[in-house]
Amino acid sequence: MNTRSLRMRLILxxxxxxxxxxxxxxxxxxxxxxxxAEEIFDRGLLSAALAIxxxxxxSGGDALSSSTRRLxxxxxxxxxxxxxxxxxxxxxxxxxxPPALGANLTTGQQDPYYYDAVYQGQDVRVxxxxxxxxxxGLTGLFTITVWQPTQVRASFVHVVGLRAIGVIALIVASxxxxxxxxxxxxxxxxxxxxxxxxxxxxxxxxxxxRSVPVEVKGVVSTLNSLLDRVSQRISxxxxxxxxxxxxxxxxIAGILALAEAVETAPSAQAAKLRSxxxxxxxxxxxxxTNQLLSFERxxxxxxxSRQDRIEVSALIAACLTRFNKNVGTQNxxxxxxxxxxxxxxxxxxxMLQEAILNLLTNAxxxxxxxxxxxxxxxxxxxRNVEIAVxxxxxxxxxxxxxxxxxxxxxxxxxxxxxxxxxxVERVLESHNGHxxxxxxxxxxxxxxxxxxxxx
Numbered sequence: 001m002n003t004r005s006l007r008m009r010l011i012l013x014x015x016x017x018x019x020x021x022x023x024x025x026x027x028x029x030x031x032x033x034x035x036x037a038e039e040i041f042d043r044g045l046l047s048a049a050l051a052i053x054x055x056x057x058x059s060g061g062d063a064l065s066s067s068t069r070r071l072x073x074x075x076x077x078x079x080x081x082x083x084x085x086x087x088x089x090x091x092x093x094x095x096x097x098p099p100a101l102g103a104n105l106t107t108g109q110q111d112p113y114y115y116d117a118v119y120q121g122q123d124v125r126v127x128x129x130x131x132x133x134x135x136x137g138l139t140g141l142f143t144i145t146v147w148q149p150t151q152v153r154a155s156f157v158h159v160v161g162l163r164a165i166g167v168i169a170l171i172v173a174s175x176x177x178x179x180x181x182x183x184x185x186x187x188x189x190x191x192x193x194x195x196x197x198x199x200x201x202x203x204x205x206x207x208x209x210r211s212v213p214v215e216v217k218g219v220v221s222t223l224n225s226l227l228d229r230v231s232q233r234i235s236x237x238x239x240x241x242x243x244x245x246x247x248x249x250x251x252i253a254g255i256l257a258l259a260e261a262v263e264t265a266p267s268a269q270a271a272k273l274r275s276x277x278x279x280x281x282x283x284x285x286x287x288x289t290n291q292l293l294s295f296e297r298x299x300x301x302x303x304x305s306r307q308d309r310i311e312v313s314a315l316i317a318a319c320l321t322r323f324n325k326n327v328g329t330q331n332x333x334x335x336x337x338x339x340x341x342x343x344x345x346x347x348x349x350x351m352l353q354e355a356i357l358n359l360l361t362n363a364x365x366x367x368x369x370x371x372x373x374x375x376x377x378x379x380x381x382x383r384n385v386e387i388a389v390x391x392x393x394x395x396x397x398x399x400x401x402x403x404x405x406x407x408x409x410x411x412x413x414x415x416x417x418x419x420x421x422x423x424v425e426r427v428l429e430s431h432n433g434h435x436x437x438x439x440x441x442x443x444x445x446x447x448x449x450x451x452x453x454x455x
Contacts, residue, residue, distance in 0.1 A: 006190075007183045014179050015172075022168045029164040030157070037157050041148065042114055045080070045127040049112065049144045052082050056093060056142065057133040064093075080148045081119070087140030098145040099126050116150070123150045189213050193220065205231040255281050309453070310352065312343040312378045312385055319356040320376070332364060337377035343385045344453050347431045355427040359389040359446045362421065367393025367443070385452040392443040424448070 051068040058065075083098035085091050099117035112129040126147040133142055189212055196208050207224040258278040265271035320336060356376070363374050371393035378387045424446075425435050433450035 007180070007187060010183045011176070011179050015176055018172060018175060022172050026165050026168055029168075030161045033160045033164065034157050037153050037160070041125065041153050041156075042127070045114070045125065045146050045148060046112060046129070048080050048082065049127055049129040049146045050131075052084065052094075052146065053129070053131040053133065053142070053144050056084055056135065056144075060135050080146055081124075082147075083145045085143055086135065086138055087142065088138070092135065092142065094145075099124055099147055101128075117147070119147060119149075124148060125150050125153065186213075189216065197223070200227065202234065205234070252285065255285060308347060308349045310345050310347060310349050312345065312387065313338040315349065315352060316356070316376055316378060316387065318349075319353050319360070322353065323357055323360050332367070332371055333373045334360075335373065335375040337375060339378040339380065339385075341380065342455055343378065343380050344455055345385055345431075345450050346453050347450070348427075351427045352431070355424040355448065356387065356389070358421070358423050359448070363389055363391040363393065363444070363446075366396070367391050370394055371443075380452060381449070383452060384449050387448040387450075388445060389447075390440070390443065390445045395439050395444040396437070 048068075052064065055064045055068050081095050083091075083094040083096075099119045101115065101117075112127055114125065114127050117124055117126050124147045126145065129144045129146075130141045131144060132140065135142070192210070193208070193212060193216065196210060200206065205227045207227060208220055212220050255278065258274060258281055262271050262274045262278055265274055316336060316338065320334065324334070360374060360376070364371070367374075371391055373392045375390045376388070377390070378385060380386075421435070421437075428435055428448060428450065431450050433448060436447045436449065438445045438447070
C-alpha cells in the first residue's frame with residue numbers, strides 16, 4: 001500500500017515531468033551550442049585565412065599586419081596556426097608543416113574546405129583555402145592553411161553548456177521549492193478539515209460547515225451525508241432501545257409474577273393452570289423479542305447486500321409454508337392466487353418473507369371474530385410487482401390507519417407487539433418499495449409494491 005504523503009505525491013507528479021523536460025532541454029541546448037560553436041569557430045578560421053591572404057599579397061609574404069597578428073594569436077579565444085605556399089609548392093610564410101589531408105580528402109576539394117586532423121599530437125580543426133594573387137612576380141593560386149586545436153572549441157562548449165545547465169538546474173530547484181511550500185499552503189484547508197472532523201464525537205455528529213476548496217466539496221458533502229446517516233442511525237437505535245426496554249418490561253414482569261404464582265400455588269391443579277398461563281406469557285414475550293430482532297435487522301442491513309434473484313410465486317409459497325407451520329390458521333381459509341406469469345425481483349429473500357409473514361400474521365391477529373378468509377396474490381404492474389394480502393375481517397377504522405404504521409402503535413387493543421407494519425415498511429424502504437393500506441367493502445387490503453427485474 002502506498003503511504004507516501006499527499007504533498008510528496010503532488011511534488012513528484014509535478015517535478016518528474018519537469019525534470020524530464022529540463023533534461024531534454026539541456027541535451028537540445030548542448031547540441032545547439034556545439035553546432036553554433038562549430039559555425040563560429042569555422043568562420044573565425046575563414047576570417048583569419050582571408051586576412052593572411054590579404055597581408056601576404058600586400059607585403060610579398062614578408063610580414064603580417066598587427067591586426068592580422070592579433071587575429072591569429074587570439075581567434076575566438078585560442079591560438080591559431082597558419083601556413084602559406086606558392087603555386088609551385090614553395091613555402092611562403094607561417095609554420096613549416098601544416099596538418100596532412102585526411103585519407104578521404106584531396107587537394108582538388110572545393111575552396112574553402114574544412115577537415116579534422118592531428119597536429120603535434122593534438123586534435124585540430126583545419127581550413128585549407130586557395131586564393132589567386134601575385135607575390136614577387138609569381139602569379140597563381142596560393143594555398144593558405146589555418147588550423148586550431150579543437151580543445152578551444154570543447155572548452156567553449158563546456159563553459160556555455162555548464163551555464164545553460166546551471167540556469168536550468170536553478171529554475172528546477174526554484175520550482176521545487178515553490179511547489180513544496182505552495183503545496184503545503186494549498187493543503188492547509190485539508191488540515192483544517194481534519195481538525196473539524198476530529199472534533200466530532202459519537203454524541204455530536206454535526207455536519208461540517210466551513211469554506212473548503214472546490215476540489216474537496218464533494219468529499220465534505222459525502223462525509224456530511226455519512227455523518228447525517230450515522231446520526232440518524234444512532235438516534236434510531238437509542239429510540240429503539242428505549243422503546244424495546246419499555247415494551248419488554250411488562251411481559252417480563254408478567255412472566256415473573258406468573259412464575260411466583262406457580263411457586264406459591266395452593267394445589268397441583270392451580271399450579272398447572274398457572275403454568276399454562278406462564279407458558280402463554282413466555283410465548284408472547286418470545287414473539288415480541290423475535291419481532292424486535294426482525295425490526296432491527298430490517299433497519300440495519302445495507303441495501304447493496306440484497307442481491308438474491310427471487311421469483312415471486314416461489315417467495316409466496318415459501319411464506320405460506322412458514323406461516324402454516326409456525327402460526328397456524330385457526331380455521332381461517334388461506335387462498336394463494338399466484339401470478340399468471342413468472343415475475344422476478346432482486347432483494348433479500350429472508351427479509352421479504354418476514355415482511356409478507358407480518359402482513360399475514362396481522363390479518364390473522366387483528367381480523368377479529370368475523371375473519372374467515374385471507375387471500376395473497378401477486379401481479380405485474382408496469383415495471384413493478386405487487387403482492388397483496390386481502391382479508392375479510394373487521395379492518396381498521398380510517399382515522400387509525402396512520403397509527404397502525406407507527407412503531408409499537410396499534411389500531412386496536414388486541415394482541416401483538418405493534419411492530420408488524422413497521423417491519424414491513426423498513427424492509428420495503430431498503431428495497432425501494434412501499435406499502436399501501438386500503439379499506440375495502442369486506443376487510444383490509446395491504447399491498448406491497450417493489451421494482452421487478454427482467455425475466
